[in-house]
Amino acid sequence: MVGVEALSSEQLYRAINHFRTLHEKIVREWLDHALIKKEDPFYEEVVKNGNRTLDLLYKYIEKPDISLITDLTKKIAPERIEAKTDISEFVYNINIGRQIVNDKALNSIFPPVEMKWIIMTINHFFDQLLYYAIKEFSSLNDVIIENKNQFIQEMHSDRLTILGQIAASFAHEFRNPLTSIKGFIYLLESELVPNEKTDHYISIINDEMENLQDKISQFLLLSKMKGLDDLIAIFDLSICLHEMIDFMYPRFLEAKINLMAEISPDLKVEGDKNQLKQVILNILNNAVEELCDLPEERIIKVKAYRSSEKIRLEISNNGSQIPAHLLENIFEPFITTKELGTGLGLSVCKQIVEKHNGQILVESNASYTTFSISIPEAIERTSL
Known part of the structure; x- marks a missing residue:
């Protein structure tokens, strides 16, 4: 030990022999005070591990060797995890062992110099045991959590793939x-001979057919595949935003909504203009529907700008x-905040x-809900 003169072979033998004579008593006291139930599936192994720990302590007193400790922790940690032991209990049990061994040393007749060396060695041993045990325990837990997360992600991906296939099949069958x-x-x-009543019915039928057509298009977009009719081109998103705001303006007036727009010019992106218009329209529509029942001032903010080679759009x-329970999964299919919503709109937005x-x-938050979209800025191709 640093700052303490090493003991002679005779002194080491006397110290080790002292603990050997108390070995069984130390283990019994430890089992009485540790947080371990007899129903523990590894109870017999726990008893053996207690004995092994003391045997290691004797070897450590004779000649400190960290590898002895790491070998033991690699055995103990998986057992404690399988037994679903909380890490706090794990630490508590090790410290109880430390306390009991220290008590046995302090109640001995060792001379002060030997006592100091023995106590420091015991504490160093248990410090190392605690460090490597927690390290191994945490490392194994991290692997378990990572494997569970990977399993959840794979299940989620499979579910969305199946959902996309069903959606595409459903949409094509109805289209x-x-x-x-x-x-x-x-x-x-x-x-038909035109008359007011017939025209009214035909108009309703056409409107409902258009609504059904829109729903079918949403289901098709859930398939995650780029459609054959996607019209890919470079266009100015700022122009699209102004067009959608103009289109929605009558609804803003009707709902008495104060629109605040801050849109930078020349925001070039590459993609299907109509699909991105659908995203903007969907989010603006949702905002209007959300604000309709708000008694105080109703505000929608639209901000679009260029940053770090991205075109960024924020609609608040x-x-x-x-x-919170909806926010976490709000882009999943069939998750909706609306009483009569289908829960497809935002999942389609995410897809697009x-x-x-x-x-x-x-x-x-309590002040605003903000949807933030970032899309790579398009680079204009110059012809040679």
Whole structure:
């Protein structure tokens, strides 16, 4: 030990022999005070480990060797994890062992110089045992958590893949008859004698058919595959934003919403303009619906700018805070904050943004809920 003169062979033998004579008593006291139940599946191993720990202590007193300790901790840690022992209990039990061994040393008749060396050696041994035990315990727990997370991610990925396949199959099965129905409605409309009542019914049918068509398109987007009809081009997102704001302006007026827009010019991105318009429209629509019942001032903020080779879009509203349990999974299919919503809108938004190599996030607090979108800035290709 640092600062303490080493003991002679005779003194070491006397110290080791002292603890050997108390070996069984130390183990019994430890089992009486440690947080270990007899129902523990490894109880017999725990008793053996207590004996092994004391045997190691004797060897450590004679000649300190860390490898002896690490070998023991590699055995103990997996057993304690399998027995679902909390790490606090794990630490407590080791320290109880330290306390009992120290008590046996202090109640001995060792001379002061020997006593100091023995106590320091005991504490150094248990310090090392505690350090390597926690290190091994934590390392194994990290592996278990990582494996569980990987399993959850794989299950989640498989579920979304299956959902996408079902959605695509469902959408295609409905799209063909829907096209036929729309065609026959058009024929009926052209053959019927126009009157106010008939025109009203035809108008309702057409509106509902359009709604159904939109839902089918949303299901198709859940398949995660780039569609054959995607129109990929470089375009200015700032222009799209202004167009969507103009389109939504009557709704803003009707709902008495104060719109605050801060949109930088020339925000070039590459992708399908109509799909990204759908994302913007969906988020703005959700914001309007959320604010309609708000008694105080209703605010929607739209901010778009360039940062770190990304085009960033933030759409905020001062509606109710989204509950934490919904916020965590809000982009998952069929998760919705609306009483009559399908829960497809935001999952489709996420799908579209990710198809454009982008990212969509949401933050919600008592003041504002903000959807943040980032998409790589497009580089204009110059022809040679």
